[in-house]
Amino acid sequence: MSLKVARRGQIPPFIVMDVMRSAFARQASGQDVLHMEVGEPGTPAPAAARAAAAAALDGRPIGYTEAMGIPALRQAIAAHYQRTQGVAVDPQRICVTAGSSAGFILGFSAAFDPGDRVGLAAPGYPCYRHILTALGLTAVSIPVGRETRFQPTPETIEAAEARDGKAIDGLIVASPSNPTGSMLLPEEFGRLATWCRARAIRLVSDEIYHGITYERPAVSILALPRRGLAGAGADGAAGGAADGAIVVNSFSKYFSMTGWRLGWLVLPPELIRPVECLAQNYFISAPTLSQIAAVAAFDATEELEGHVRTYARNRAILWDALKRAGIADVAPPDGAFYLYADVGHLTNDSLDFCRRLLAETGIAITPGLDFDPERGSRTIRFSFAGPTAVVEQVAERFERWVRR
Template identity: 35%
Template sequence: MISDRSANIPPFYVMEILEKAHEMEAAGAHIVHLEVGEPDFETPTAVKEAACRALEEGMTHYTHSLGIPLLRQAIARHYNERYGVDVSPDNVIVTAGTSLAMVLVFSALLNPGDEVILSNPSYACYPNLIEFVDGVPRCVDVFEEDGFNYRPAEIAGKLGEKVKGIMINSPSNPTGIVMTDDEMRGLVDVVGRRAYVISDEIYHGLVYRGREHSILEYTDHAFVLNGFSKLYAMTGWRLGYIISPPDFVRPIQKIQQNLLICANSFVQWAGVAALEETAGETAAMVRTYDERRRFLLGKLREMGFGVAVEPTGAFYILANARKFTDDSYAFCLDVLEEAHVAVAPGTDFGSGGQGYIRFSYANSLDNITEGVARLQDYLNREAS
């Protein structure tokens, strides 16, 4: 018998769109991909070279379960330099991607029935992984006109005994919104030390106006989840980390020892190079993403999609498509079949995403231009 745990974990509908797109491509269709949540850039050369060097130097065995000291120090230094916060390498736990970092933190924090507050919509894996460790996601509706941010007064009323954590993700997937200093402060003031803020900072560095803030600028009653996949275009390398309150380091370490032993050794060496040797290349990527962002945002608004608050981070725009449909998934399937453009249904990110479509600009300006033209033709045809 298949366990309830595995039977109940929901699929990711954007993967179904992607798989259908691949089937259509195999049959000869040309699809423009605006659904994909990963950088289209190559991993920076310095990172690949560092990995090759590490392999040649025999860095192919288990490492310390918390990660190699050099990487833990580089991560602590990165947070010190970028956010002016004092992070000790002792509180850094290196793991195989931000995804696993979530499993480790939820496992260390939650007893069965304990709750984590999540925004609706938010990244699809959060509720699934909370449920996977027998926790309870407490979804709070957030609204387009607030940039999909929590309303602190509403959070205050939700901080019951069972609530152990509240998730934030700025810049956000799926919305691309970056929380301001005031918004971060407002939330932390309300939460206080009643629950841990779990801050998924995976899109840090991919910000096109102003700057992003780490939760550690506001409170130490928090976990940072971060990784190398997005800013450094390293999705396939599987490298991430946690910055944890000191008393959780040992519990997380024990779970990691059992689950994974350690992150890949030579990949950890590559992570040091990513932090220390790629500033020029990542800055160029950021400029390119911003050019695409401004183009796509302008075109979506021209076409009649609603974007109330300008998304200034990550590589996503969550656009209101209610003018065209009440059913995001059906719309995405139709656009794929009729216009050969793949986009992600907002419903992948919770019921609050109904009526919204997530557009990714992790694709070339030429492809985005082609995708937008096809979408415009499709909408014209539908309207006539």
């Protein structure tokens, strides 16, 4: 008799990781690959962070930390909000996590019960959907498009609720978003947050791409009250629209530290202790060496801003190449390091399109199906976080391949 396998693990793959595996297999067989599939910087952690980690490897024990993270890092993260968003955040509200990925597990577990319905934009980051499903929650797809800069609005949520005949209990927003890079403009963010607060919908704001923006800086949900964009909740006494929101962030993207597996949450008061207890039990603590390194990462602004300038150059090169290749329907890439393009005039099977592109040119990109199971068969995503030399080669090869 075969043994039971739980339904929890029967979730779809994170397709981009499968693409990366195929790309590495191709590389191992001696063929070249131009990596534009995974959203990770091609640069190392900031020099100051690496130096701090090296100094900590002097024989001292690298033990567990307290579950919420080392005080120096929680204070440095709080100071970062004061500097970048002009808001005071109590370090007690910050929980340091093993990447934002662990932050989602902690935040979702603390805020929602099995069966709760959590809305998310489609296209959107696939792991939200899959983590929610694994935790026994219902991921509610909110189809969005160019009309709303690929961001959810009260109207698109109401349409999804009408479709399902059920309201949502929570909403995940990402600004800038993955895969589109598009942002919620501050007024729209305030309107959305106010609408959610009036309906007791808990907001989760994924701010992992903050710092990587091209037209205007991204606004944290924590800064909406300071800007006068978070009116009082429906019940008045409950306070402003940002109250109750969970903020998720990470050292992976702006700070160029993907493999160090470090992120953080900013929690509303009622979730601090539940998240602390969950973190103690699930993870004990986030990686200690990474926490020590990350404190120093906040002093590396010049180096990190240099990376953002590289992304801006890469974005321009790739965007021009897509236009020359006849691909003009690209989501507005306000931030992050992605171009999400509609290639419906070239294919109705983005998986096959990406497979052929890799086999025939060595260019690895991600099919839109990863981000939008319903409409992603006509879209593709390029990550331009790597070196400019790679982006230039991709631009040239991709254009030639499409025109062949």
